[in-house]
Amino acid sequence: MNNKTIDGQRKQKVASETMAATDKVLGAAKQFISFVNKCPSPFHAVDEVKKLLVAAGYKELRETDPWAIQPLDKYFLTRNQSTIIAFAVGGNFKPGNGFSIVGAHTDSPCLKVKPKSKTNKSGYAMVGVECYGGGIWHTWFDRDLTVGGRVLVKNNGSIEHHLVHIQKPILRVPHIAIHLMRDHNEKFGPNKESQVCPVLATSVQLELQGNKQEDDKKPEGQEKQCDKHQPALVKLICDELNISPDQMMDFELCVADTQPAAIGGALDEFIFAPRLDNLLNAYTAVEALIETDGSLKSDPNIRLICLFDNEEVGSQSAQGAASTLQELVLRRLSSGGSQTAFEEAIPKSYMISADQAHAVHPNYSDKHETNHQAGLHKGIVLKFNSNQRYATTAITTTILREIALKSGCPLQDFVVRNDSPCGSTIGPIMSAKLGIPTIDIGAPQLSMHSIREMCCTSSVSQAICLYKGFFEKYPEVFSSLKF
Numbered sequence: 001m002n003n004k005t006i007d008g009q010r011k012q013k014v015a016s017e018t019m020a021a022t023d024k025v026l027g028a029a030k031q032f033i034s035f036v037n038k039c040p041s042p043f044h045a046v047d048e049v050k051k052l053l054v055a056a057g058y059k060e061l062r063e064t065d066p067w068a069i070q071p072l073d074k075y076f077l078t079r080n081q082s083t084i085i086a087f088a089v090g091g092n093f094k095p096g097n098g099f100s101i102v103g104a105h106t107d108s109p110c111l112k113v114k115p116k117s118k119t120n121k122s123g124y125a126m127v128g129v130e131c132y133g134g135g136i137w138h139t140w141f142d143r144d145l146t147v148g149g150r151v152l153v154k155n156n157g158s159i160e161h162h163l164v165h166i167q168k169p170i171l172r173v174p175h176i177a178i179h180l181m182r183d184h185n186e187k188f189g190p191n192k193e194s195q196v197c198p199v200l201a202t203s204v205q206l207e208l209q210g211n212k213q214e215d216d217k218k219p220e221g222q223e224k225q226c227d228k229h230q231p232a233l234v235k236l237i238c239d240e241l242n243i244s245p246d247q248m249m250d251f252e253l254c255v256a257d258t259q260p261a262a263i264g265g266a267l268d269e270f271i272f273a274p275r276l277d278n279l280l281n282a283y284t285a286v287e288a289l290i291e292t293d294g295s296l297k298s299d300p301n302i303r304l305i306c307l308f309d310n311e312e313v314g315s316q317s318a319q320g321a322a323s324t325l326q327e328l329v330l331r332r333l334s335s336g337g338s339q340t341a342f343e344e345a346i347p348k349s350y351m352i353s354a355d356q357a358h359a360v361h362p363n364y365s366d367k368h369e370t371n372h373q374a375g376l377h378k379g380i381v382l383k384f385n386s387n388q389r390y391a392t393t394a395i396t397t398t399i400l401r402e403i404a405l406k407s408g409c410p411l412q413d414f415v416v417r418n419d420s421p422c423g424s425t426i427g428p429i430m431s432a433k434l435g436i437p438t439i440d441i442g443a444p445q446l447s448m449h450s451i452r453e454m455c456c457t458s459s460v461s462q463a464i465c466l467y468k469g470f471f472e473k474y475p476e477v478f479s480s481l482k483f
């Protein structure tokens with residue numbers, strides 16, 4: 001074979017390897033997209049995670065039951081149906097051994113239907129909403145919206161929990177025309193109470209179709225749950241669940257975009273999707289847990305994924321990261337050993353607080369610190385903040401860098417500018433509460449907290465790769481620490 005032929009073959013090999021890598025990256029991104037499309041609310045996210053776990057042989061545990069945990073057991077539990085903790089017990093686990101944890105959150109900023117949402121203005125039937133979390137609310141204007149969430153249903157004396165996701169655009173928050181607001185492009189700042197209220201129908205059409213438009217409210221205490229909302233909205237929900245309005249006890253509904261997530265860009269390299277923050281990490285954490293099943297046998301630790309609700313509003317709730325849930329679970333998993341098994345386990349443990357990170361923005365690059373501009377495709381981002389908005393330390397960084405090196409996962413560093421505000425995560429909350437060494441990381445993205453965010457396709461496989469590497473290699477790297 002001459003040199004030219006060898007060169008040609010080498011090029012072909014590299015090309016086919018790149019193709020295979022691209023296919024893998026795209027395949028993982030598409031699977032994530034299908035997950036995110038099914039999750040308009042934290043309740044849906046928990047339900048979809050549950051389905052993935054059950055298919056992989058995980059069983060449900062209840063907080064109300066006694067537990068008897070054995071090596072190689074695989075379980076999950078939920079709280080409020082919006083937080084889920086899943087764990088796989090290493091084959092060599094004994095109480096007092098460590099916990100390898102990936103934590104993320106199930107909630108995202110959104111509009112939520114108010115407890116009494118029926119609102120009628122200027123001949124429109126509207127739905128009163130609360131602003132949940134720190135959304136970029138102007139991005140919710142002129143989108144084709146729907147609702148998804150949970151409904152508590154009375155059924156022959158029992159009370160059931162049902163999920164609902166109306167699969168068509170039923171709501172819209174219309175913009176004011178530029179002719180009526182000349183400085184629209186300079187300073188559009190909608191009033192969150194009066195100007196972000198979505199339209200559901202017109203009174204004229206409702207009347208034409210025989211819907212009664214009673215505006216007179218029933219006296220306090222006499223109105224049923226269904227009377228508090230637009231009858232047309234109640235009907236859509238009841239039809240979907242096949243129940244009567246009287247059976248509807250209560251609901252929690254998130255407003256969501258109906259436009260499905262998509263692969264985008266001229267080179268099919270972006271993901272345009274709602275709720276990347278933080279369903280990308282919820283999804284990749286569960287995938288990594290499931291995909292590392294084969295190495296569980298030799299693991300001395302328990303591997304956990306903890307996906308909490310209410311991060312976007314500060315985590316202070318019974319199902320949030322600031323609750324006692326995580327500690328209660330870890331204590332129960334440590335039982336059966338010495339009296340101090342839980343306390344012994346804590347310093348052997350490690351938590352990845354996985355939440356989306358800011359990629360450098362091409363049109364606002366001055367908002368980013370010069371030496372720490374995270375780029376798309378360039379790897380998962382380690383987040384540092386000496387003021388402890390992130391829990392990362394030199395030790396937790398060193399451990400993860402070593403794991404990433406052994407697993408072939410690229411990493412990047414991020415620090416916010418001193419003259420810029422900094423977000424936070426469940427990382428500082430949980431590390432302060434439990435004392436577990438923690439690192440804050442995330443995949444780089446743009447448009448964070450917009451109704452439609454943007455990241456790169458590589459993020460999905462890069463996050464799965466890193467979390468898999470973490471579950472499989474953390475105990476070994478931990479044992480190499482000589483201090």
Ligand SMILES: [Zn+2]
Nearest residue numbers: 277278355356
């Ligand atoms: Zn987040």
